[in-house]
Amino acid sequence: MKIEKMFIEKVFPALLILIPIAALFLFVACTGPKKETQEKKARPESFVAHPEWSRNANIYEVNIRQYTPEGTLNAFREHIPRLKKMGVDILWLMPVQPIGEKNRKGSLGSYYSIRDYKAINPEFGTMEDFKTLVNEIHNQGMKVILDWVASHTAWDHPWMNEHPDWYSKDSLGNVIAPFDWSDVADLDYDKKELWSGMIDEMKYWVTEADIDGFRCDVAWNVVIDFWDTARVELDRIKPVFMLAEAEGPQYHTRAFDMSYAWEIHHLLNDIAKGKKNVRKLDSLLVKEDTLYPRDAYRMLFTSNHDENSWKGTEFERMGEASLCMAVLTATLPGMPLIYSGQESAFNERLKFFEKDTIDWKDYRLEPFYTSLFKLKHAYQPLWNGNWGGAMERIPTSADTAILAFTRAKEGDKIFALFNLSAQVKEGKLKGDSFAGEYREWFTGEEITFKKGAAVRLKPWEYKVYVRR
Numbered sequence: 001m002k003i004e005k006m007f008i009e010k011v012f013p014a015l016l017i018l019i020p021i022a023a024l025f026l027f028v029a030c031t032g033p034k035k036e037t038q039e040k041k042a043r044p045e046s047f048v049a050h051p052e053w054s055r056n057a058n059i060y061e062v063n064i065r066q067y068t069p070e071g072t073l074n075a076f077r078e079h080i081p082r083l084k085k086m087g088v089d090i091l092w093l094m095p096v097q098p099i100g101e102k103n104r105k106g107s108l109g110s111y112y113s114i115r116d117y118k119a120i121n122p123e124f125g126t127m128e129d130f131k132t133l134v135n136e137i138h139n140q141g142m143k144v145i146l147d148w149v150a151s152h153t154a155w156d157h158p159w160m161n162e163h164p165d166w167y168s169k170d171s172l173g174n175v176i177a178p179f180d181w182s183d184v185a186d187l188d189y190d191k192k193e194l195w196s197g198m199i200d201e202m203k204y205w206v207t208e209a210d211i212d213g214f215r216c217d218v219a220w221n222v223v224i225d226f227w228d229t230a231r232v233e234l235d236r237i238k239p240v241f242m243l244a245e246a247e248g249p250q251y252h253t254r255a256f257d258m259s260y261a262w263e264i265h266h267l268l269n270d271i272a273k274g275k276k277n278v279r280k281l282d283s284l285l286v287k288e289d290t291l292y293p294r295d296a297y298r299m300l301f302t303s304n305h306d307e308n309s310w311k312g313t314e315f316e317r318m319g320e321a322s323l324c325m326a327v328l329t330a331t332l333p334g335m336p337l338i339y340s341g342q343e344s345a346f347n348e349r350l351k352f353f354e355k356d357t358i359d360w361k362d363y364r365l366e367p368f369y370t371s372l373f374k375l376k377h378a379y380q381p382l383w384n385g386n387w388g389g390a391m392e393r394i395p396t397s398a399d400t401a402i403l404a405f406t407r408a409k410e411g412d413k414i415f416a417l418f419n420l421s422a423q424v425k426e427g428k429l430k431g432d433s434f435a436g437e438y439r440e441w442f443t444g445e446e447i448t449f450k451k452g453a454a455v456r457l458k459p460w461e462y463k464v465y466v467r468r
Contacts, residue, residue, distance in 0.1 A: 043290070043292070043294055044249045044252070044253070044291075044292070044293050045253070046252045046254075046293035046295055046296060047253065047254050048231075048252060048253075048254060048255070048256065048257055048295070049239070050241070050295070050297070050384070051212070051213075051239045051241050051257075053143060054089075054090075054241055054257065054297070054384060055383050055387040056377050056382070056384065056387065057089035057090050057143075057335060058087070058089050058090070058330075058335060058336050058337070058338075058372075058373050059089070059090040059092055059243075059299065059335055059336070059337045060083060060090065060092065060337070060338055060340075061092045061094065061304055061305060061337060061338070061339045061340060062076065062091055062092065062093050062094065062340055063305060063339075063340040063350065063358075064076055064093065064094060064096060064124050065094075065108070065111070065123070065124075065355065066340065066341075066350050066355070066356050066357055066358050067079070067340055067357075068357065069357050071123065071357070072123075073096070073120075073125040073129040073130055073132075073133050074132075076133065077132070077136055080133075080136050080140055080142075081140065084140040084141065086343065086366055087369075087370055087373030087374055087377065088142060088373065089143065089373075090142065090143045090144070090145060090212075090241070091143070091144045091145070092144075092145050092147065092215050092337075093144060093145070093146050093147060094111050094147045095112060095146075095147045095149060096120055096124055096130060096146070097114045097116055097117060097119055097120065097121060098114070098115045098120070098121050098122070099111065099113050099114070099121060099154065100114070100153075100155055100156050100183065100184070101115070101154075101156055102155040102156040103182055103183045103184075104183055105182075105183045105352075105353045106352070106353025106354050107354055108123070108353055108354055109183065109353060110184075110352065111147070112152075112184065113152075113153075113154040113183045113184045114153055114154055114157065115154040115156055115157050116157070116158070117201035117204075118204050127209075130209055131208075131209050131210075134209050134210055135210075138210070144211050144212055145211060145212055145213040145214055145241055145243065146205055146213075146214055146215070147215045148202060148216050149217045150187070150198055150217070150219075150226070151178060151186070151187060151217060151218045151219075151221040151222050152178050152184040152187055153185055153187065154183070154184060154185070155175075155183070155184070155185050157185075159197070160175070160185065163193070163194070163197070165191060166188060166191050166193065166194040166197070167186060167188055168185075168186040168187065168188040169188075178218075178221060187222075189222055189226055195226050195230075198226070198230070199230050199233050202214065202230060202234060203233065203234065203237060206234060206237045206238065206240065212238075212241055213234075213242055213243070213257075214234075214240070215243040216243065216245060216256075217245050218245055218246075219245050219246040219251065219256070220245070220246035220247075224250055224251065227242075227251070227255035227256065228254040230255070231254060231255045231256075232254075241257050242255060242256045243256065243257065243258045243259070244256040244258070244259045244260070245260055246259055246260065247260050247261070247262045249291050249292050249293065249296070252292060252293050257297050258296075258297035258298065258299050259297075259298060259299065260299050261298040261299055261300050261301075263284060263288075264281075264284060264300060264334075265300070265301060265307075267280060267284055268325045268328065268329075269317045269318060271321070271420050272319060272321035272325060273317075273319075274421075274422060277400040277401065277420070278399060278400055278401060278403050278420050279399065279400055285332075285391070288333075289391075294385070294386055295386040296385065297334065297385055298333065298334040298335070299334065299337050300328075300329035300330075300332060300334040300335065300337065301329060301336070301337040301339070302314040302318060302322060302325050302326050302329060302338075303338070303339045303342055304337060304339050305339060305350070307339075308339060308341075308349055308350055309349055309350055309351070309352045310349075310352075312349060313346070313347050313348065313349060314326075314342070315345075315347045316347075316349075320422070320459065320460050321420070321422075321460045323365075323460075324419075324460040324462045326338075326368075326369075326372065327418070327464065328403075328418060328462070330373075330375065330376055331416045332391065333388060333390075333407075334384075335384050336372065336373075336376070338369060340358060341358040341360070342365065342369070343363055343364075343365050343366040343368075344358070344359070344360045344361050344362070344363050344364060344365065344366070345361075345364045345365050346358055346359065371441070375441055375464065375466070379412045379414055380409040381407035381414045382407065382414060383409070387409075389408045389409035389412075390407065391405050391407050392405060392406045392407070392408075392433060393405050394406060394415075394429055394430070394431060394433065395429075395431065396428060396430060396455075397428040397430070398425050398426065398427030399427075401419060401420060401421040401423070401425045402417065402418070402420070402425055402427045402457065403416075403417075403418040403420055404416070404417050404418075404429060404434070404455075406434055411468065412466070412467070412468055413436070413466070413467040414465070414466055414467075415434050415438055415449070415464075415465040415466075415467070416462070416465070417455060417463040417464075417465075418462050418463075419457035419458065419459060419460060419461045420460070421459065421460075422460065423459055424456065424458055424459060425456070425457050426455070426456045426457075427455055428452065428453070429449070429452070429453050429454070432451035434453075435449050435450055435453075436449060437467065439465065440463055440464065440465055440466075441464040441465070442463075442464065447465065
């Protein structure tokens with residue numbers, strides 16, 4: 001079962017990247033109603049009804065343990081007005097439940113080794129503290145989703161004694177850990193009784209704490225039918241927002257609003273290191289455009305808790321390209337994520353099993369992210385799924401380094417230019433669909449582009465031109 005899932009999740013999407021070059025020409029050159037109809041027929045169908053409030057939303061991941069010196073829910077509450085002012089829409093809280101003690105890693109253990117689904121880690125506070133936090137988030141006009149670990153539990157979770165048959169076992173009947181995660185025990189979703197038990201735990205947080213949805217940890221390691229069933233049951237309480245830590249169109253059929261754009265993330269890392277170029281990104285965007293339902297949300301990011309702790313900060317992985325890549329995640333089709341500390345240019349790998357408080361310093365990049373979020377809110381071409389505008393690639397004479405594209409919707413237009421290389425690049429823009437009068441978002445510069453215009457961009461320079 002898991003081998004089949006890993007093939008679907010990892011190998012199958014990798015094979016699909018080898019799309020004929022003719023598809024790239026169609027993506028670049030073809031526009032218009034006829035093409036739109038053809039594309040809609042070719043795309044998989046999604047039956048997910050996104051919450052209306054998600055139409056132009058961004059998402060921010062909160063690491064409660066490391067966010068403040070206290071590492072508590074109440075201490076984090078003090079940051080809510082600041083995050084609202086920055087333009088954050090959805091707060092994704094990493095797991096807040098009690099952490100298992102048996103086979104614990106480090107002195108504090110992993111957030112993802114959960115001992116009790118319906119309780120709060122006493123290190124973070126109480127259930128009343130959590131409810132107060134959710135109310136404050138809602139009062140500020142933001143939404144909150146909770147990280148949900150359905151794939152496994154801590155070894156000292158009550159289910160280990162109450163429902164030992166819910167766990168995966170080896171040939172000798174011993175409960176096993178998933179992969180090399182020795183601090184957790186794998187759940188067996190062939191056992192349908194587990195489904196109702198897990199959904200009941202999820203419902204508790206919606207009914208009792210009024211959260212707005214879930215980020216589903218290692219969703220790819222749980223059968224999709226379970227997620228489809230859970231979504232139906234949760235939506236009966238209220239419309240929820242569901243984020244899958246998974247990649248593939250199958251997750252968007254009924255269960256999830258958004259999935260991880262891992263392939264794009266890894267490619268951006270490679271481009272930043274000079275290992276790949278824009279042509280690889282062109283090919284991947286063609287694949288994404290063909291593979292996913294038009295209304296599927298993809299989560300774009302330069303960092304998150306896994307990337308930061310295990311692979312390095314965005315500055316380690318992307319160097320001088322990090323801000324350029326952040327702008328790209330906010331202008332390509334998808335929803336941008338930022339992780340705790342990124343608005344302060346925090347450049348340290350946070351410890352995963354110990355206390356390791358973020359050094360906020362002067363919030364140096366807060367104006368940068370505020371501007372990015374304001375751009376996404378204000379211009380409908382950048383909205384999510386069907387609410388946004390399709391991307392039209394603008395060919396240039398330097399297409400291995402310069403990425404140029406437009407997105408248009410409801411009379412608004414975005415024309416974006418990126419130099420995805422460490423050298424100064426000059427290029428001539430081809431066609432004329434970009435032509436017109438614009439204002440550059442970050443500098444306020446007024447500019448008119450005519451057919452045949454040439455551009456010159458510094459290393460990792462980005463320009464986002466807007467037009468009403």
